[in-house]
Amino acid sequence: MMARSTSPSPETTPPSVRFVQLGGVAFRVNTRVLSMIGVALVVLVALGAWALTLGSFRLSLQAVIDALTGAHAGDARFIVRDLRLPRVLTASFVGAALAMSGAIFQGLVRNPLVSPDIIGVNAGASFAAVFWIVTGQPSPLLPLIAFAGAVTTTAAIYLLSWRGNIAGPRLILVGIGVNAILTALTTGLVVRANIYEASRALHWTTGSVYAATWGDVRVMVVVLAVLAPVGVGLMWALRVIQVGDTTARSVGLPLERTRLVLILVGCALSAAAVAVAGPIGFVALMVPHIARMIAGPMSGGVFIVTGVLGALLVLGADMVGQHALPVSVPVGVVTGAVGAPYFLFLLYRANTRV
Amino acid sequence: MAHRGTLPAAKLGATLLLCVAALAVVAVLSLRVGSIGISNADAFDALFHYNPASYEQTVVRTLRLPRTIIGLGVGAALAMAGAAMQATTRNPLAGPDLLGVNSGAAFGIVTAVYYGHLTHPLQFVWFAFAGGLAAAAATYAFGSAGPGGATPVKLALAGVVVSSLLSSWLTALLLLDQQTLEVVRFWLAGSLAGRDVTTFTSVLPFLLVGLIGMLAMANQLDILSMGEDTARSLGMHTGRVRAVVTALVVLLAGAAVAAAGPIGFLGLAVPHIVRLFTGPDYRWTLAYCLVVGPLLLLSADILGRVVARPGEVQVGIVTAVLGAPVLIALARQRRVAEL
Numbered sequence: 095m096m097a098r099s100t101s102p103s104p105e106t107t108p109p110s111v112r113f114v115q116l117g118g119v120a121f122r123v124n125t126r127v128l129s130m131i132g133v134a135l136v137v138l139v140a141l142g143a144w145a146l147t148l149g150s151f152r153l154s155l156q157a158v159i160d161a162l163t164g165a166h167a168g169d170a171r172f173i174v175r176d177l178r179l180p181r182v183l184t185a186s187f188v189g190a191a192l193a194m195s196g197a198i199f200q201g202l203v204r205n206p207l208v209s210p211d212i213i214g215v216n217a218g219a220s221f222a223a224v225f226w227i228v229t230g231q232p233s234p235l236l237p238l239i240a241f242a243g244a245v246t247t248t249a250a251i252y253l254l255s256w257r258g259n260i261a262g263p264r265l266i267l268v269g270i271g272v273n274a275i276l277t278a279l280t281t282g283l284v285v286r287a288n289i290y291e292a293s294r295a296l297h298w299t300t301g302s303v304y305a306a307t308w309g310d311v312r313v314m315v316v317v318l319a320v321l322a323p324v325g326v327g328l329m330w331a332l333r334v335i336q337v338g339d340t341t342a343r344s345v346g347l348p349l350e351r352t353r354l355v356l357i358l359v360g361c362a363l364s365a366a367a368v369a370v371a372g373p374i375g376f377v378a379l380m381v382p383h384i385a386r387m388i389a390g391p392m393s394g395g396v397f398i399v400t401g402v403l404g405a406l407l408v409l410g411a412d413m414v415g416q417h418a419l420p421v422s423v424p425v426g427v428v429t430g431a432v433g434a435p436y437f438l439f440l441l442y443r444a445n446t447r448v
Numbered sequence: 449m450a451h452r453g454t455l456p457a458a459k460l461g462a463t464l465l466l467c468v469a470a471l472a473v474v475a476v477l478s479l480r481v482g483s484i485g486i487s488n489a490d491a492f493d494a495l496f497h498y499n500p501a502s503y504e505q506t507v508v509r510t511l512r513l514p515r516t517i518i519g520l521g522v523g524a525a526l527a528m529a530g531a532a533m534q535a536t537t538r539n540p541l542a543g544p545d546l547l548g549v550n551s552g553a554a555f556g557i558v559t560a561v562y563y564g565h566l567t568h569p570l571q572f573v574w575f576a577f578a579g580g581l582a583a584a585a586a587t588y589a590f591g592s593a594g595p596g597g598a599t600p601v602k603l604a605l606a607g608v609v610v611s612s613l614l615s616s617w618l619t620a621l622l623l624l625d626q627q628t629l630e631v632v633r634f635w636l637a638g639s640l641a642g643r644d645v646t647t648f649t650s651v652l653p654f655l656l657v658g659l660i661g662m663l664a665m666a667n668q669l670d671i672l673s674m675g676e677d678t679a680r681s682l683g684m685h686t687g688r689v690r691a692v693v694t695a696l697v698v699l700l701a702g703a704a705v706a707a708a709g710p711i712g713f714l715g716l717a718v719p720h721i722v723r724l725f726t727g728p729d730y731r732w733t734l735a736y737c738l739v740v741g742p743l744l745l746l747s748a749d750i751l752g753r754v755v756a757r758p759g760e761v762q763v764g765i766v767t768a769v770l771g772a773p774v775l776i777a778l779a780r781q782r783r784v785a786e787l
Contacts, residue, residue, distance in 0.1 A: 430616030
């Protein structure tokens with residue numbers, strides 16, 4: 095079904111769908127999805143506030159609010175504003191970007207097993223970063239190198255998949271081929287490196303947000319502010335593509351141009367997140383499934399749900415990794431451990447289509 | 449079904465024989481090539497008139513022969529397991545690792561090294577095998593629970609989830625303990641070198657059961673690959689067939705990872721490469737996999753010995769770096785959508 099349809103038949107639309115007239119344009123609004131976004135955002139803010147109180151220097155919620163509004167000067171203000179808030183925001187934004195990127199790639203190639211970790215985007219970032227680490231290059235440039243690695247790899251995958259058009263299966267095969275080469279080369283680098291550098295490389299490729307700064311937050315804000323609305327706007331096109339190439343062309347969709355834009359958006363979201371936090375696994379692959387299972391087939395609204403759930407997962411995982419375990423571990427270790435059981439539970443209940 | 453872009457049966461048979469001949473040549477090369485060159489005569493004598501006093505023959509017997517045998521077994525196992533997984537799930541991304549066998553095996557070993565302080569790869573084999581089997585069992589349990597039973601997509605997703613759960617636990621252990629990382633990082637790269645032949649013979653029975661069983665299932669796989677509905681309408685018990693095939697895949701992949709460590713990509717790529725000749729007929733696909741899998745694995749292993757003398761590049765790395773461009777080129781040339 096197309097989101098743009100102007101005369102929808104009431105029998106085929108779910109009861110939660112309303113149509114809102116704004117000027118000359120009618121919007122299709124699913125109130126169930128809308129309320130889901132609201133609830134998820136409230137939970138996210140609450141979780142974030144809780145995260146700000148936690149740490150070796152415990153703060154009350156009131157102290158956190160005071161520190162944020164600037165009512166107090168001193169230690170609490172520094173701890174909340176300069177240490178904890180950037181980390182909380184970075185975790186949330188990175189999670190949102192990864193999850194949205196996964197949703198775009200899965201829809202684009204019509205395969206539920208696809209995510210930027212599988213078709214080589216993250217492997218490109220990892221290879222560039224690990225090369226940078228084991229050759230002892232200056233670490234401040236690491237995020238830039240990782241981003242460049244991801245973008246270069248995506249460009250290579252796109253060009254190698256191009257044969258007059260971009261076909262989903264071809265893109266997947268080329269992607270896993272590129273992924274395999276880069277992963278193997280990364281393993282080769284790790285095996286040859288000394289144990290100290292190998293350990294650092296493993297740390298980076300696990301993904302963490304423990305050294306997040308306001309600079310990271312700024313990068314992610316810009317990326318999300320530009321790309322998330324583009325993604326929401328392209329979701330109807332993604333749904334048309336999922337019906338099939340012929341259908342997409344017959345409704346007048348400029349297929350290849352749309353695909354290119356979707357790939358660019360998905361790649362940039364993932365590359366920025368990986369550059370900031372390393373390739374945190376599981377999020378891009380699983381969160382879109384979780385969102386679809388609880389909110390229904392992918393649409394602009396469900397795309398936003400996906401983003402918020404991704405933020406929740408990474409923030410929650412980072413809190414668990416930082417506070418709940420006897421030793422603090424990077425967030426990339428925990429996302430799998432936190433997300434997987436929930437996903438298995440959903441899979442068990444799944445009467446929705448995955 | 450139209451065999452578009454494929455060869456007629458007689459030519460397929462002849463090509464298969466050609467592949468067998470190539471495999472024989474590569475196996476001999478695998479005995480001869482390395483940091484020490486071995487003559488044909490020495491290689492022959494080492495096999496049939498072994499003289500322990502000869503240094504060259506000892507090298508063949510203790511180093512080259514084990515890795516050649518392991519390469520033959522592991523290559524065949526991975527390729528066939530990959531083909532079977534792609535047929536049952538009808539997903540070109542499926543490989544022998546889809547059920548979490550590799551990460552289960554790695555998890556078993558890392559846990560054993562961390563808590564049991566194992567240091568020698570010889571002790572790894574049963575932990576790897578047990579870990580792989582347990583992970584696959586968990587995947588199948590989760591994937592088949594709930595209404596609808598074990599659909600391919602649910603199974604695949606459960607496999608990915610179990611894998612990521614295990615690898616996050618494994619990464620945590622490796623990050624906490626550099627000593628464990630030092631012991632296992634070479635195992636984790638996947639290699640035919642330095643594996644004792646006893647590790648292989650101990651899992652050989654499982655591997656043989658897997659190979660023979662899979663060949664016996666070729667007809668059923670062929671029908672299953674046409675899709676759930678077609679297979680059902682032809683009177684097949686798809687659930688039961690799928691369970692048997694899955695069990696065989698677990699045996700093959702578990703034995704392979706226990707013998708050689710996680711060698712990625714081979715099981716995924718070989719069926720795709722093979723299908724470009726055989727078309728969608730799974731009887732031919734499996735027969736070709738049995739030969740082409742070890743052919744590529746041994747070739748990659750030999751290349752890994754030559755390119756970085758006097759050191760070696762792990763075969764898992766070589767298979768990926770060599771196999772991936774082939775896969776990409778094939779994906780660009782022909783229609784790969786059909787499975």
